[in-house]
Amino acid sequence: MTHLLQNLVEMTGHRDHLRLEASVMATLHKLTSVVEVRALEVFQREGEACLRPRSWMENGQWVSTEAEAQADARRQPLTHFPALQACFEARTEHARSAPQKGRYVVWLPVWVHDQVTSCLEVSQSRPISAHRLDVLMGIFNVYKNYQSLLDYSERDALTGLFNRKTFDEQFARHASCGDERARAPQSAPGAPAALPEGGGNREPLRQWLAVIDIDHFKQVNDRFGHLYGDEVLILMANLLRSSFRSHDRIFRFGGEEFVVLLRATTLETAHKVFNRFRQTVQDHHFPQVGQITVSVGFTASASGSPVEILGQADQALYFSKENGRNQVRFYDDLVASGHLQSRISHEDMELF
CATH class of the missing domain: 3.30.70.270 (Reverse transcriptase/Diguanylate cyclase domain)
Structure with missing residues (x-):
């Protein structure tokens, strides 16, 4: 618990969205049985909702892409993730799936102005228990609240553009x-x-x-x-x-x-x-x-x-x-x- 609190303190010490995203991913990645954490960007391409990996942990380091989402070869239609698509449509706070043996996934969507802009994807090697889900949601809610504070300080109140x-x-x-x-x-x-x-x-x-x-x-x-x-x-x-x-x-x-x-x-x-x-x-x-x-x-x-x-x-x-x-x-x-x-x-x- 002390280790987790230290990670939360570090996470809320950042004043930048990308560093905040990297920090919350690092925090989630340190939980037992977690094998992969990714931030997925949600966007529209020719009228179809798509996902693409925006940042992830690789070999102990945070990696991100500057590629334009529309042209990213790793993009996938949202329809390839039926559980996540149902989550978006029902506006639920998370979605879960077990795509293969020994891999259990939970998605945590980020809503901005009634639209999903991104979601965190956490994969672990064991089934996701109710207690583990509570821990994930707690960390994620701290991340969302702090992200909202950063967003408010960075944007123009009238137009919502960066200030x-x-x-x-x-x-x-x-x-x-x-x-x-x-x-x-x-x-x-x-x-x-x-x-x-x-x-x-x-x-x-x-x-x-x-x-x-x-x-x-x-x-x-x-x-x-x-x-x-x-x-x-x-x-x-x-x-x-x-x-x-x-x-x-x-x-x-x-x-x-x-x-x-x-x-x-x-x-x-x-x-x-x-x-x-x-x-x-x-x-x-x-x-x-x-x-x-x-x-x-x-x-x-x-x-x-x-x-x-x-x-x-x-x-x-x-x-x-x-x-x-x-x-x-x-x-x-x-x-x-x-x-x-x-x-x-x-x-x-x-x-x-």
Whole structure:
């Protein structure tokens, strides 16, 4: 019992979701007769619910994947796990199965806003007794409660997107992927590497940062009031979520400004993705308000400090807003054409 309490203390000492997930998995893995613990991501692919391993314990170490869920070769349809599917449909707190002799599995789903986003899978060599299930549920509930506290501190209260406070940490993790991780995003030994976009090696996969600003948003608040302004922000957050992948990161920086960290894609695709989002916003009907447009500035985020990268994307954004709005501008193109000069460097910073 003392050993278990020490693990719980360690688990709640983390201030990061991934480290918290690794810690709870390590705690569960130390229980007697437990042979494997995995965190499974739940997602939709072409309208079908699927699962894929997101992190697991291997040779005493925690292993995770940065691969895009939709393209992960290890994904499996939820229908392959009938007990877990029934658990999701009935909204029960756990599911159990004995897929083979000497292997007994319990799944513990994580519900967020009435949807299952992930679940912990615990496999052990002996049948799962009522006492063991109580222990598992107790540890899992501590994990869920602490995860909710972390989530609340990291997110914007209005839109549910990540807030400005979490940007530096997420940016550092995003940038650490680098071009090498982008070309082979699977971190597990022996896992299949992602294929280059377009089936060839025409462009390297890189990381991108975009700053997105709602055009004339002050007029929305002045004309329709702040309640409708807030509704526009909430709907904009929903459009952002549906327009980008699960492993990209979206932030609300305050007011009408949003930031997107786009992972592992080519410059050509980044242009297409950001312009597709711009067009999606333009085509969307906002109740009472009508049509809204956005301006976008983006830059590569593989190197440089957050101040440098944000400064570059901001310069591209403001060029977009000062030259017609409702457009996407790439910082390097503007510099190459002479429309912009670099205002932020490693040596000094000019405030503007």
